[in-house]
Amino acid sequence: MTVTVPHYGNSFIGLKVLFDALGINYVIPPRSNQTALDLGVLHSPEEICNPFKLMLGNYIQSIERGADTIIIIATNGPCRFGEYASLQQRLLKKAGYSAQFIILNTQSGKKALFEGIKKIGSHSSCSTFQKMKALLLAITAISLMDRIEIKLRYCSGYEKNKGECKRLLQSCYEAVVQTNSAKDAVKILKSFKHSIKSLPLDYNKKPLKIAIIGEIYTISDPFSSNHIEDQLMDIGISTTRSLTPTWWLKDSVLKPFKLNSLSMHRAAKEYIYTCAGGYTRETVGKALLAFKKGYDGAIQVFPVGCTPEVIAKPILEKISSDKSFPILTLIVDEMTGEEGFITRVEAFTDMLERRREKCII
Ligand code: SF4
Incomplete structure (x- = not known):
């Protein structure tokens, strides 16, 4: 099984950490781009919202890179997100792409949600304790990445050296994506978070x-x-x-x-x-x-x-x-x-x- 996930903000960092820690094969699609959108538009109903089209494009780009299982969070609505999983499944099939879906529905009761999680976990040889640790590492990674991003975007108004916050953010993404060790990824994120403290900022700026x-x-x-x-x-x-x-x-x-x-x-x-x-x-x-x-x-x-x-x-x-x-x-x-x-x-x-x-x- 080679899993993939659609992009949603920094979640790919946490999911990468999770799959690395669990030893599950995965493909992270290229960050959403014009090619993903074009592919999504080609196979989606015209009136559906943009995130749907981009996610569909993400799946296709991942399938082309070897993914055969798509993991997606789902809800029962009330907006169109409630239709995403089932509609995307049908559209991918119609377009000739073969992949199984693991749908983690957060509103269909705990049983259905845990069954989906169990299905993913069954492809890892880790013990239950190791799986829990992997989950914790993944949550830590997402939280660190979000905090780094939010902090740097705020600090950019106060930076003494123009562009330094943006460069640091970019370097952080590049460094964390390059490692295939979950523990190293968290270490990298912690060190970037720490390095924000030494950024030269001018709080007299308004x-x-x-x-x-x-x-x-x-x-x-x-x-x-x-x-x-x-x-x-x-x-x-x-x-x-x-x-x-x-x-x-x-x-x-x-x-x-x-x-x-x-x-x-x-x-x-x-x-x-x-x-x-x-x-x-x-x-x-x-x-x-x-x-x-x-x-x-x-x-x-x-x-x-x-x-x-x-x-x-x-x-x-x-x-x-x-x-x-x-x-x-x-x-x-x-x-x-x-x-x-x-x-x-x-x-x-x-x-x-x-x-x-x-x-x-
Ligand atoms: S909030 Fe719902 S309707 Fe709006 S873009 Fe997202 S999925 Fe579509």
Whole structure:
């Protein structure tokens, strides 16, 4: 068995660590790119959301590299994510690609979920104790990678040497991907996390601070979000983003106890009381938290046709006008040109600068 997984933010780092520790053969697809999108578009229904198409492209690229088993997390909805696993299975078969699916449905009860996990574990010769350790290493790796990324993206507004945070982030990805030892991967991540402390930063700087909000997959995937966070890093803007794979893991574990994302849900209550599918409440809550924390603005990014974010959009407009808090909405699809996207982001950040200088009231 050679397993593969679709890309979702930094989760591939943790999954690589997991498979290395378990001694399971795996293929990590190339990070989402135009080829993956083109392949996905070719075999997907036109109206389905972009993450679906990219994931389908990821599978095909992995199958072409020898993968025969696809592991995917699934839910029962209420947004289109609930249809992903079954539809992707059918479409791959129709397109002539052969692979079995291991579906880890987080909402079909513990039994179904553990059966999927057991199926993966049965392909490893490790003892139960070693498997638990492997899982712990994988969670540690994802959490470290997310923290490193979030910290460096925030620090880039304060860096003394232009581009140093971005270079460090890039080096971290390269170093951790090169090793096939789970323990070494965690060591590498710890050493990169430590090296952030010695970055020369100037806290007298007053960079613009922007919260990146929106659809969880799109904002976590550089290709899907047209590299918006890199672009803001390049111009010395500090960004924050709460929705990461680590956040998703915590959220999923705490959800049954209704203890998930308490701060975002509490903040969102001013405008939305209940879950409207996907992460509408988190988008609204994060925008309000960013406003309270003195951020200069927020950018909402979501793929065309994403109902939860379509619901969030007018709420964000209301927040923007009630609180005089600038929020830019960017909708992406497979036709989104990078240049038009960059122009809109630049116009928004220029406006924030002028607003700060009180040129605009
Ligand atoms: S949140 Fe939006 S983009 Fe993501 S799966 Fe649901 S509908 Fe599609």
